[in-house]
Amino acid sequence: MKHRIGRVEGEILRELTKILRKEISDPRLREISITAVECTNDFSYATIYYSLLTDNSVREDEVSQGLEKAKGLMRHLLSNNLTLFKVPELIFKRDNSVAYGSKMDQLIKQVQEQDKKR
Numbered sequence: 001m002k003h004r005i006g007r008v009e010g011e012i013l014r015e016l017t018k019i020l021r022k023e024i025s026d027p028r029l030r031e032i033s034i035t036a037v038e039c040t041n042d043f044s045y046a047t048i049y050y051s052l053l054t055d056n057s058v059r060e061d062e063v064s065q066g067l068e069k070a071k072g073l074m075r076h077l078l079s080n081n082l083t084l085f086k087v088p089e090l091i092f093k094r095d096n097s098v099a100y101g102s103k104m105d106q107l108i109k110q111v112q113e114q115d116k117k118r
Contacts, residue, residue: 008084009037012046015081019074028066035095039088046088049095060094067092 016034036049052063071090079087 005039005041005043008043008082009039009046011082012039012048012078012088013037015078016048016074019077023077024070024073026066026070028062029070032063035098043084043086043088045091047091047093049093051095051098055099064092064094 013034013036016037020029020032020034031053032050034048035051038047038049039045050063050067052060054060071092075087075090
């Protein structure tokens, strides 16, 4: 069963990425990328993790509102492209791992520069 869940999660990730690039024309959703999908065992819910290239809290709120507004259309388009009995309800959550990784890179560079000065 877990193998099937992984395949469905991968398929949802690919299809949602296509939908965001080609079908959704909301300018608030231009600079986001979907990083992961997690489905429940019965495929009733899918948690979609997305990342932003900015740390602006106003921009984060706009993207969140845009995703909530486009959720119904995305689910409808998923139903056309997936061969599932029931398309899962979409739940969007911000993935902070990309921002955390870039912050860690900056800190490592600072430490390396301090070591060079010594």
